[in-house]
Amino acid sequence: MDLDARALELDAYVFHSWSAQAKLNPFVISGGLGCRVWDNSGRTYLDFSSQLVNVNIGHQHPAVVAAIQEQAGILATISPPTANLQRGEAAKRIVDRAPDGFNKVFFTNGGADANENAIRMARLHTGRDKILSTYRSYHGNTGAAIVSTGDWRRVANEYARGHAHFFGPYLYRSEFWAQTPEEESERALHHLERVIQSEGPSGIAAILLETIPGTAGVLMPPPGYLEGVRALCDKYDLVLIFDEVMAGFGRTGNWFAFDGYDVVPDLITFAKGVNSGYVPAGGVIISDAIAHDFDEVVFPGGLTYSGHPLAMASIVATLDAMESEGIVENAARIGRDVLAPALAKLKADHPIVGDVRGVGVFWAVELVSDQASRTPVSAAVMARVKSELLARNLLPFLSENRIHVVPPCVVTDAEVAEAMAIYDEVLSLDLLS
Template structure:
């Protein structure tokens, strides 16, 4: 598995531009000219990142950080993997871009490798620019295939920032963006903060399924095109579904002729220690959405993996969707190289083992020593540590304390993923045991400071 050095330097005009930059200059230029997402602009102080290698990044002042965020949980293969960098360079020398209406060998090979990992009965890939428009187009396909309109998703979810995807999202970002029609939300399972007065995973699963089915019945089954779920909700807290839940959702969908869309944008391609997160559960969706880990975010790309019965709908009927950069050659080349490297280097198996043997035990050990930790959950390189003011009441640790915690981690050289009252431990899938130990030691010390 690659975790070593790559000789890849920017050339010509880029090298000239980058020389002599420091953190202050980059931050000032960035905040003056760039409108940042999900932020009030006047208080921003973004961390300037100059480069990265494996599981480490560094800033323009030469300070290194162990990355336990994978940026937005997408750098699954780590930074600057030489095979992926070389594939992008080779494709750029051959053909930098082509319209999606043209046939392209690299795009076809990327689709083949993706379909190779999908369940039997999936036969086509519709390429998009990222995860949001993947979910957007999956919703479109389900509505056309069923002739129905409504989409059910959960309140604890994130599906992207385009028209239907953001309204399918369950968190606060949906509320100022509710322009799309036909969206219904339910509560999914989350035993630690159960909405169903459950005391066991089995109760939580059974009652969440009852809640879902009653919502289907109340909304009118004949009006519902799809149930859209993150297989493992990520941004909402890495909420691994309890036993029987996903299979139960599949049964409800089948009972009422509803399409099941599983959003694997964050959870797929090694993140949970599986090629697809649903591989660990007894479930087969109708549509699968992906992005992020499929090429470690090296070039923007996402897509929808389409099952045969939905693909057949568009044999004679026009599919009313398209994107200028659908299956872009540079992005497709990065997919080919990423999936090939993952298979050859055992990255998925490594992610599963590093989670089971190192990340999970280390985080559970932290929980034994720190009263601030309410729960640890996850698998592979996809973990959440929920921080609480009191273990009995489970009151979430407040924003000010979380801010201090994040500052301590950064100061100690760890790049964290902080969301609400949680730290998500989501390093690249190539992270080593020594790097896990180093990162967890930093978290341990920061929790000690916070307790004091």
Template sequence: MTHQISNQAVADLDIARVFHSWSAQGTLKPMAIAGGSGSTVWDFEGHEYLDFSSMLVNTNIGHQHPAVIAAIKKQADVLTTVGPAFANLTRGEAAERILARAGDGFTKVFFTNGGADANENAIRMARLYTGRDKVLSMYRSYHGNTGAAIVATGDWRRIPNEYSRGHAHFFGPFAYRSEFWSSSAEEEGQRALHHLRRVIQAEGAGSIAAILIETVPGTAGVLVPPPGYLAGVRALADAHGIVLIFDEVMAGFGRTGGWFAFQALAENGDLVTPDLITFAKGVNSGYVPTGGVIISPAIAERFDDEVFPGGLTYSGHPLAMASIVGALDAMESEGVIEHAARIGSDLLAPGLAELTDKHPTIGEVRGLGVFWALDLVADTQTREPLPASAIGVLKADLLARGLLPFIVDNRIHVVPPCVVTDDEVTRALAIFDEALAAFESG
């Protein structure tokens, strides 16, 4: 392969002209990506990397899947754009496919441009439906970078952006770093529910429109809820007339080994159906920006005669809808959901557990499907998080060994595409092993 341009030239152009998110612009050193296929990406100089980040945990079907590309191209030849007020066949087909995967209890889809405005509009629906204002969400969460979504977010990014009204936060279950002095997952779930019950009482149950939670908090650390927790949240919401919103932007469409995380978690005894589901990312692997809200009948019917005061110029954009149809059909026919579940249970779960036994730097491994996190520590007894400087050293070594990781705080998130092969997982586990061994020896 002949390379016409250098990585540095691409990075220099990017730094000079592109304003980056969540960054001090003068410290940027972006990695140049030229192309990708499946679970592999490469730069402009021919260096290949196993993509165990799925970019931003969204390329569930992998890079450049031919069925999705073909669907986009076919739609581009027919109609590239249409206003949201018009009926469009591809939009209807995309909604129908999404609802089929969501299961009973949902009748409509409101399409957005991504996950943040999906959460924005779900919050709006809940407020209008209940006539209440307040939204409860977890401190360990991320819901997007728009007005209400960023204030619903629990992490540091909320603090400089708190311009939206009516938000309160609570701690969800996280046994490894418990806020509740628990000694087991069961106790953690029970105490977290007691805490939420008290927050609802203290905030005033009659003022709360919605409880918004990531079914499995992702950026916060892949925090799989203990059995019974989601059912307990559902019961609290029902007891007080509160709308329950599951944010499945990151956890949905194969990531957890189910079409949705709430379905995958049903196997742990939490058979819970929310009132609204928000989605984006994995629904079409980000090939064209899109997202949406999956709506239960009671909330959808509320707006049969009452105007819903919200909309987007690109709601249900034809190219995005075609990419959804192409992606979901391919995931169905190729058994991608089942494959992701098997990769998790048969390869990642035992493989990462073996790494944990070998390396004292790993305090805990947790996850399901192709959604895992290694919680890295400086001390296994105190569970003190590994410092940022050390994480930087590990990240650089992983890249040098040909693996593109997803790093958040003191964690390596192991989040390959749902189509990752057995051999690729085996190779990645070996790279993690080598990098951790080098770090711990030196």
């Protein structure tokens, strides 16, 4: 039996996330390098998904692999109460890239528990309970994080208390009858303030926002929106949490997505791009005002693998490599000079493309059956799009009626051109018949 067949045979023992188990049809990935992955037979795919939009530094970056190997030979694990050089080095590098007034990092195992602990900190800081978040959002699959999530995955998991939702800006499908980005921003902020007032500011701990909602559609904040949310948090004395799990560490062409806006939150959650998922890791970057709450009072939270040495070594190596190799700058240039014009041309050439939006290496192509009505294409159409892209050796990220164009931050001009040719070929097919 060949290795791919063996992998599929053994996969029968795996319970997959977000799936009906009887309907699975996975394909095998056995290796990768840079922006490409392959199976055991040697078939290679151009990875324009970054897996789950997390492999920012690309697959198998030699410096990160070497750092993990070296750390494994020194100390493979240690409990969180200890001091450890790699943990301190990782925290210092993260703090160095955060705004002034952020000097502490609480390490978690991933993005969901980063948001979980940020919510806990906000509640303890304010003495209030309720968390506001948008309907178009994803914050993770743990108790409070999944209930903060706004999409369909929340509905079957609503066991946590103290959550309410509101609509964020999304001009292409405006909930506010807006015609311009400025109108969308103004009306979305008015809506949010009314939700705050209606839910009762004295009971609200925080507003939790993906700086740029990712899985929900790479929803770019219109002018003044994030700044307006900050102003509302200040007006009503609420904590502002920015979820940078997907958008952070180079994805937008900045170290943090909010670096592109004139706004600073109170808590910053991260994971994914901080070490490209080579070892599970995430965390909360804590403003001094909130961190000082726990100078003399015990923080009632912790994780066995918080600041795990292998994860910390991978963070240090990742951030150092991103700095020395100009990887964040590459993401910014690729987005501005290569992806933006290429995707604009894709929209101009194909009536099925209703909207294109994004920044850096973080883009969404929204597919519609009719541009005038903006009717989303069906699930059957998206299934065919996925099949056709895979048949041409491009590994896509699809969500609802969208192709998310999210390659690693190390992607080259030539790789973008290769992917664009494949998208163009697939979108030229008679997909709607």
